[in-house]
Amino acid sequence: MNGNRNEKQIYEGTLFRFFRLNKWSLLISAVAIAFILIGLLRANGDEVKTLLMKAINICMECIGIG
């Protein structure tokens, strides 16, 4: 009973320390994931379609020709 309680406390302590040490990383990760989702859903996925259209055609400017 006591052992279980200690384990729980250690687990909660580790978790709390992890969140405390990585608060900025976690916040930025959440914002990044939100941005990805917005990009995927934006204008019925047109943002990703625009990216695909650019990426599957040779970009003349990128290679120094256009």
Add this chain to the structure above:
Amino acid sequence: MDKKKTKKKISHSRRHLIQALGAVVFNGNFKGFISGSIYTGNLKTICVPVLNCYSCPGALGACPIGSLQAIAGSAKFNFSFYVFGLIALFGILLGRFFCGYLCPFGLLQDLLHKIPTPKIKVPAKLNRILSFGKYVMLIGVVMLLPFIARNSFGMSDPYFCKYVCPVGTIGGGIPLVVLNPAMREAAGSLFIWKVTLAIAILVLSVFLYRVFCRYLCPLGAFYGILQPVSFYRFKINDKCIDCGKCARICKMGVDPVKTPNSPECIRCRDCIHKCPTGAIESCFGFKPSKETSEEESHG
């Protein structure tokens, strides 16, 4: 050869092997190099975490900087949430680890720097000033210029790719011009400028370690900004004897004791292997160093 030197050599070879594997995986469309065409599948909706031109005949994914500019320069969108989010996610997970371990252009510069010639050591102050170049590229050329310099159709050129990026010239331009007769005919003064710039960067890389990564790469700048808060971090523990060996071995001009998570560090881990006491630790968010744990337990 002593044990320490052998360990360092193995670590270097392992890093170069991973870099080479990364280059092969990101450029796995081998038939493109024979036919002189590019891959057109759905994988191109995914950005790779390194600078790898999507117009390279071998490229399987999209270049994040090229994509960011392509969408910002399109008539429909001014900003790409998707690409920005992906780059931010890569950066927050591993910081500039991608520069040190996965970037194909980084590998090319690493190999060129191995050519036995006298090497240039840039004074710290000048190095710091020149390092701002990559932030100018990121904020000025990649992010702001597409907003400012738009044509009458509301579109803009991918200015960084068009005028600066040597990766597009080496990975895409030169192979396509060699393999594709139509491209050969279209190549003009812009191509000459880009080839000249790419050659200049490659020649400089022989004498100066990772000149492009240090002073020009916008993706490195982005990852560098996120590096101090990324999950993958370096920490100095209480074993440090302040011998300064880590700062002397660092080819990027970083002093790991002062700034273990400096935006300039490409995570090559040379400092970790050089440290005589094992005072530099790397961890992925979960494992706090002794010092941090003690600090926390005290308050």
